[in-house]
Amino acid sequence: MRKARHPLDLLGSIASMFSLNIPQKEIVDESLDDISITALVEKILLHHLPMSYIKITVETKNGVVKLDGTVKNWSEKNLITKIANDVSGVKMVFNNMNIERVSLSN
Numbered sequence: 001m002r003k004a005r006h007p008l009d010l011l012g013s014i015a016s017m018f019s020l021n022i023p024q025k026e027i028v029d030e031s032l033d034d035i036s037i038t039a040l041v042e043k044i045l046l047h048h049l050p051m052s053y054i055k056i057t058v059e060t061k062n063g064v065v066k067l068d069g070t071v072k073n074w075s076e077k078n079l080i081t082k083i084a085n086d087v088s089g090v091k092m093v094f095n096n097m098n099i100e101r102v103s104l105s106n
Contacts, residue, residue, distance in 0.1 A: 034060040037089045041065055044083055056080065056097070063091035070098045 038060040045056060056069040065084050071077045081095045 033089060034062065037063065037065065037087060041084050041087050041090070044087060045080065048083055049080070058084070060090075063089055065090050065093045067093065067095045067097055070100055072100050074099060 038058050041058045041060070042056075045058070056067060059066045059068075065087075067080060067084060071080065077095055077097050077099060080097065081093050084090060084095075085093045
């Protein structure tokens with residue numbers, strides 16, 4: 001039984017035959033890892049938090065996660081930071097989420 005080749009290996013072989021300038025596999029794989037981290041953070045946040053948090057934006061670059069959106073208080077912001085930080089592959093979390101202003105008027 002032949003071992004299946006990674007699609008990027010085949011792409012690299014074809015590119016070298018035609019002298020095409022295709023990014024190295026490591027660079028492409030790093031982007032895929034960031035995509036996977038983002039998807040996993042989003043999935044875990046959706047699993048642990050109420051649907052009202054669906055407007056959280058998650059971006060990842062080189063394992064560094066950036067969170068944007070709005071939460072009700074500091075406790076929620078800290079919880080979301082901890083959840084994101086506990087995801088495998090996350091190196092650091094920047095939580096840029098805003099805390100809702102509470103209206104004291106009736």
